Amino acid sequence: MEKFEISVPVNNQNQHFEIRDYMHHEGDKCKYEVFKEGKFVGSLEPDHHKILHICQNPGVVSEYVLNLICDQLEGYHI
Secondary structure (H helix, E strand, C coil): EEEEEEEEEECEEEEEEEEEEECCCCCCCCCCCEEEEEEEEEEEEEEECCEEEECCCCCCCHHHHHHHHHHHHHCCCC
């Protein structure tokens, strides 16, 4: 598992998130888990075109914010 941080602009403020990348993930676990201040906020899964989709959303942050995170990660080409 690899960890790194990203920031996304939400309402003119940068929100910071920790991303956990499970490079060798299995089908029963999403590839990316997203945390904010140590709290799980969602997980993301790439499709066969490497476009990220929300895999789990416990409602801690909005779907809009999770999609911003998807866009940011896709921009890194990971």
